Amino acid sequence: MAYTPSLLKRRKERVRPIDNISGAFSFILIILLCLLSVGSPAFGEHTISFAAFGEISFSEGVTEESVPIRPVVAFDPGTVKICAVFPFMNMQDGMPVEVEWLYNDEWFYSTEEEWDEGEEGITHRSISWEDGRELDPGIYTLRLFINGQLARSADVEVLAPIEEETPKPVRNPEDLIDPDLMKAWEILAYSDNDLLQDLAGLVPDYGIELRLTDEIDSNGKYVYASGKKEPGKVYISWDFWKRKTWEEVSGTIAHELTHAVQHLTSDEETFGCTIEREYEAYMAEFYVLMETGREDILMKSWSAIYNPKTGKIWKNELWKALQDAYETCPEY
Secondary structure, eight states, X not given: OOOOHHHHHHHHHTOXXXXXXXXXXXXXXXXXXXXXXXTOGGGOOOOOOOOEEOOOEEEEEEOTTOOEEEEESSBOTTOOEEEEEEEEESOOTTOEXXXXXXXXXXXXXXXXXXXXXXXXXXXXXXXXXXXXXXXXSEEEEEEEEETTEEEEEEEEEEXXXXXXXOOOOOOOHHHHBOGGGHHHHHHHHTXXXXXXXXXXXXXXXXXXXXXXXXXXXXXXXXXXXXXXXXXXXXXXXXHHHHHSOHHHXXXXXXXXXXXXXXXXXXXXXXXXXXXXXXXXXXXXXXXXXXXXXXHHHHHHHOTTXXXXXXXXXXXXXXXXXXXXXXXXXXXX
């Protein structure tokens, strides 16, 4: 039925007061239900926590503490091992986890695990042939499942051989390193730690300069052109250099060179702070102190995350400490 204006007016006049109250109450009830259904701040916000894996990054090697060695966006021909590093959060020991590798979108290898690495932190997995032979060129996919549900996946390519390679420029470390920092760099270059050797190699390989300066407000700083994949420079504070030991200066260089390799191997247009990146940088710094026998410095400054009985870092405790120290940074 179509109502005329006059009839509609008469109908309104005949509505009893109790009907108005009932209608108003119904309207308010509907509004309340809608607000509750969308989680209005008036009733308190509820943050959903669920088990998850963070972004997967790939590297040629990895340390026991899940720090990548020679991170890559693609693997060179002749690669024998693919390492994958990824953070995790809201996990519980005992959760069923499946790690599945695909090769060119077909099943390659998989394992089923019972999670035993704690609630949050960072971990790694790898794939290689038992006999150490080369991995075939192609696309390798890592798929991570929690409770049977796909939680995270990422692809990486092993490149096919090319006939001619462009020769890399030969750079002299003496041209790139401040003479007063050479000893600190040599601690990295001649260590028995693969990660530290690799970080030292960034200087001649990429042309990253190591310089002393009075113009930074921190112990060390990696400076680069935003949005560009240029090598950048590592600066060390003169004041820090004067006050600290060679091992501590070397550790700070390792810390900043870690940020350099993160920047140079990142897909991002811009580069910023994350808990994962800081974790890798601090672990590089700690490796210097452990490799040079300066556990006394670790005990003095980092006793909450260093276990003197095992000589190792409690990596999950370090992750939590960095969350507190870098609370404005995302986890990955």
